[in-house]
Amino acid sequence: MKLFNYWRSSSSYRVRLALHFKGLPFEYVPVSLITGEQHAIGHRMKSPAGYVPVLEVDEGGAVAHLSQSVAIFEYLEERYPEKPLLPKSPVARGQVRALAELVNSGIQPFHNLSTLNHLKSLGVDEKKWAAHFIDSGLAALEKQAAPTAGAFLFGDTFTWADCCLLPQLFGARRFGGNVDAFPLLTRIETKCLEQPFVKAARPDAQPDAQV
Ligand SMILES: N[C@@H](CCC(=O)N[C@@H](CS)C(=O)NCC(=O)O)C(=O)O
Secondary structure (H helix, E strand, O other), rough: OOOEEEEOOOOHHHHHHHHHOOOOEEEEEEEEOOOOOOOHHHHHHEEEOOOOEEEEEEEEEEEEEEEHHHHHHHHHHHHHOOOOOOOOOOHHHHHHHHHHHHHHHOOHHHHHHHHHHHHOOOOOHHHHHHHHHHHHHHHHHHHOOOOOOOOOOOOOOOHHHHHHHHHHHHHHHOOOOHHHOOOHHHHHHHHOOOOHHHHOOOHOOOOOOOO
């Protein structure tokens, strides 16, 4: 598998977490969002929206390009079920998916690069906009996770919810968010960061990192 991604992109970080958790080898292909490589024709053929991550998979010679981190989670879960990132019961699976979607569709799109660039062009203070949605989204996540959290965001094993949490807190700090306001989320982040597979997926450990 090849992962077209960018070290600081939160959706890319989510997929790296899933791949490293499952112990799946992959080739890291950097796509710089700073120099605009996501808009190059070659990349647009893989992701017409011009987004990372894109996972290239080769199923017996049939090459496919999967975009959207949660759709990639689904593929990895079905294709490599041995180390699951979802619990067993249908209700628990729904709850984990809901936590992941709170981040995926309820927070990240509001601070995506193209969203912020467009807001800026309209004269909106894009940093205030981003901070608002990050803070309100994390507040909702803290509340929604509380009844079912354990050592991790859902129960006592690492799930898709954690794959979304870590990059979102990383992004929140980038945008100056006050993550200390969310003690449950930061407690779980500390636990996650102790895991060796998480260390390998972190933005600062990637070959294109500029830290
Ligand atoms: N919902 C998508 C989001 C993909 C996405 O928004 N990627 C961002 C980086 S995190 C991107 O490529 N942005 C480039 C741009 O906006 O120009 C996912 O989960 O993969």
